[in-house]
Each structure stands twice: as C-alpha cells, then as structure tokens.
Ligand code: ADP
C-alpha cells in the first residue's frame with residue numbers, strides 16, 4: 001500500500017482470515033496495522049493488489065469509542081441498523097440484544113458522557129454487533145483503558161467471539177493481549193510493514 005503522498009505503508013501482504021479465526025495484528029507503531037484494517041474495512045482504497053472481505057456485514061471498533069454525544073446508548077447502538085434501513089421495531093430489538101450482550105442492560109437511556117470509559121467502549125462494541133457482522137475489525141480498542149477494565153473487556157470480546165465465531169482481526173500493541181485474545185498472531189515489522197511471523201495460538205478455549 002502506497003499513499004498518494006508517496007508514503008509506503010505495507011508491502012507483500014498476503015493474509016487470509018477464515019470464519020472462526022480471530023487474528024491479532026501486532027507490530028511497532030507505523031508498520032501499517034491500522035492501514036491494513038482500514039483497507040479491509042474499505043475506508044482506504046489499495047494502491048495495488050486485492051482485498052476481499054466476506055459477503056455479510058462488517059463491524060468496526062475504533063480506538064476511541066466515537067459515540068454521538070447527543071444520542072443515548074440505545075440510539076447510538078441502533079445507528080448502523082438505522083443507516084442500513086432496518087425497520088424501527090426490528091432495530092430496537094437488535095440494539096437491545098447487543099446492549100445486553102456487552103453487559104450494558106439498564107443503561108439504554110444514558111448519554112455517553114454519563115458512562116465510564118469502559119462502558120463507552122462496550123457501547124461501541126454493541127453498536128458494531130447490531131448488524132450481526134460476519135467480519136469484526138478492532139483497531140486497538142482498549143489502549144486508553146485501565147488494566148482491569150481492559151482485561152475484563154478482553155474476556156468479554158473473547159466470549160463474544162467464541163459464541164459467534166465471526167472472522168475477527170484485532171490490532172493491539174500488547175503481545176500478551178494478542179496471545180490471550182486470538183487464535184492466530186500476525187506480526188508486522190518494518191516500514192513499509194511486511195509479515196514477519198504468522199503464528200497459531202492454541203490455548204484450547206472451551207467453546208460456549
Ligand atoms: P500503525 O497502525 O501500525 O501504527 P499506520 O497504519 O497508522 O501504522 O501507518 C502506517 C504508515 O502509513 C505510517 O508511516 C503512516 O504515517 C502512514 N500513513 C497512514 N495513513 C496515511 C495517509 N492517509 N496518508 C499518508 N500516509 C499515511
């Protein structure tokens with residue numbers, strides 16, 4: 001991937017993520033992790049090569065919670081369904097279910113500013129869950145959270161994944177987090193970034 005200004009961000013990348021695989025992407029700052037995720041999401045157009053992403057919905061969780069401050073948790077979570085033209089009743093049900101799954105039941109009417117950082121991140125995850133994505137992309141979602149909240153969210157995302165077995169890619173700076181969370185760890189290095197290692201992780205979690 002070469003940006004219009006000439007910056008080369010990725011080279012010779014060949015990665016396939018299958019349904020039921022949760023791949024962590026680690027590597028030094030600037031090696032192209034976010035770029036790779038943004039290419040997968042279609043936020044960037046590749047300067048070369050091809051990017052293919054399933055046929056269903058895609059969930060994307062950004063580094064910051066990016067909730068709309070004037071909307072309640074419920075209104076934020078149902079936004080993707082609203083934009084996709086899902087009928088009001090149906091999207092309410094989907095949003096409430098997603099809110100429940102991330103442990104925010106009871107907070108539907110709260111505004112983002114009334115929630116803790118961890119709760120805002122959970123609302124963001126719920127928002128990405130509403131359309132039941134077949135592909136889930138996380139761009140270093142828990143970097144700004146305290147260690148305890150982060151560990152709790154690691155466990156919760158891990159359990160969402162074990163339940164739904166979507167194809168997931170999780171960008172992180174933390175190698176322990178990568179190993180704990182995923183079924184595979186891909187290490188990118190260099191500028192432009194290349195795949196330095198692609199390692200299966202077999203912690204043998206019990207499937208839920
Ligand atoms: P990481 O997520 O691994 O820290 P990034 O994907 O953010 O790395 O960035 C990879 C490289 O691409 C960096 O050198 C960065 O400065 C550059 N880059 C990212 N986005 C753009 C852009 N829109 N235009 C030009 N260069 C960019």
Ligand code: ADP
Nearest residue numbers: 103114115116117118119120122148149150152
């Ligand atoms: P998190 O680990 O998600 O950041 P906290 O540790 O901040 O959550 O909060 C722990 C619990 O305290 C939450 O699950 C919630 O039940 C309650 N809580 C946190 N913030 C609020 C709030 N603004 N109003 C009511 N209850 C809250």
